[in-house]
Every structure is written in C-alpha cells, then in structure tokens.
Amino acid sequence: xxxxxxxxxxxxxxxxxxxxxxxxxxxxxxxxxxxxxxxxxxxxxxxxxxxxxxxxxxxxxxxxxxxxxxxxxxxxxxxxxxxxxxxxxxxxxxxxxxxxxxxxxxxxxxxxx
Numbered sequence: 111x112x113x114x115x116x117x118x119x120x121x122x123x124x125x126x127x128x129x130x131x132x133x134x135x136x137x138x139x140x141x142x143x144x145x146x147x148x149x150x151x152x153x154x155x156x157x158x159x160x161x162x163x164x165x166x167x168x169x170x171x172x173x174x175x176x177x178x179x180x181x182x183x184x185x186x187x188x189x190x191x192x193x194x195x196x197x198x199x200x201x202x203x204x205x206x207x208x209x210x211x212x213x214x215x216x217x218x219x220x221x222x223x
Contacts, residue, residue: 111138111141111142111143116143116146119134119136119137119138120136120151120152120153121133122134122136123135123136123152123153123156124152127152127154127155135155135156135157136153136156136157136158137156137157138156138157138158138161139157139158139159139160139161139177140159140160140161141158141161141162142161142162143161143162143163143166144162144163144164144165144166144182145164145165145166146163146166146167147166147167148163148166148167148168148171149167149168149169149170149171149187150169150170150171151168151171151172152171152172153171153172153173153176154172154173154174154175154176154192155174155175155176156173156176156177157176157177158173158176158177158178158181159177159178159179159180159181159197160179160180160181161178161181161182162181162182163181163182163183163186164182164183164184164185164186165184165185165186166183166186166187167186167187168186168187168188168191169187169188169189169190169191170189170190170191171188171191171192172191172192173191173192173193173196174192174193174194174195174196175194175195175196176193176196176197177196177197178193178196178197178198178201179197179198179199179200179201180199180200180201181198181201181202182201182202183201183202183203183206184202184203184204184205184206185204185205185206186203186206186207187206187207188206188207188208188211189207189208189209189210189211190209190210190211191208191211191212192211192212193211193212193213193216194212194213194214194215194216195214195215195216195217196213196216196217197216197217198216198217198218199217199218
C-alpha cells in the first residue's frame with residue numbers, strides 16, 4: 111500500500127470514528143505496511159489482522175480495540191502506543207519496542223503451533 115492510499119484510509123477511518131454513517135472503518139487486513147510511519151495515528155478499532163507492520167513506527171498510535179491478530183510487528187516501534195483492548199493473538203512482537211505502551215485488557219494469547 112502506498113502513502114497516498116494509506117492517507118485516504120486514515121482520513122476515512124477518522125470520519126467513521128466521528129460519525130459511523132460517514133467515512134469507513136479502516137480495513138488494512140493483510141496490508142504491507144512494513145516500515146511505515148504511523149506515529150500518532152488514530153487507528154482505534156481498525157482491522158489490521160495479518161498486516162505486515164514489521165519495522166513500522168507506531169509510537170504514540172492509538173490502537174485501542176484494534177484487530178491485530180496474526181500481525182507481523184517484529185521490530186515495530188510501539189512506544190507510548192495505546193493497545194488497550196487490542197486483539198494481539200498470534201501477533202509476532204519479536205524485537206518490538208513496547209516501552210510505556212498501554213496494553214491493559216489486550217488479548218495476547220499465543221497458541222501452540
């Protein structure tokens with residue numbers, strides 16, 4: 111996904127959060143966002159399952175209640191990110207920086223593979 115497309119998705123998601131009859135919930139399932147700069151992004155409740163977010167900058171991002179099942183977050187910068195209530199089942203967080211991240215209520219079950 112290129113920067114222009116991502117910008118549209120983020121804008122529509124912000125509109126949806128304000129009024130669900132307008133805009134559109136962010137659906138980034140399976141998206142390749144490797145190395146993307148999403149610092150401070152407002153992705154509350156977004157669909158990010160199976161997305162490639164390795165080495166992405168998500169510092170200060172609001173990912174509260176986001177669906178991150180199976181997401182690749184290896185090496186991602188999640189400092190000060192809000193992950194409360196996010197679904198992180200089977201997400202790969204190896205080497206991710208979670209300093210000062212809010213993970214209260216996040217679902218983090220890792221099953222047997």
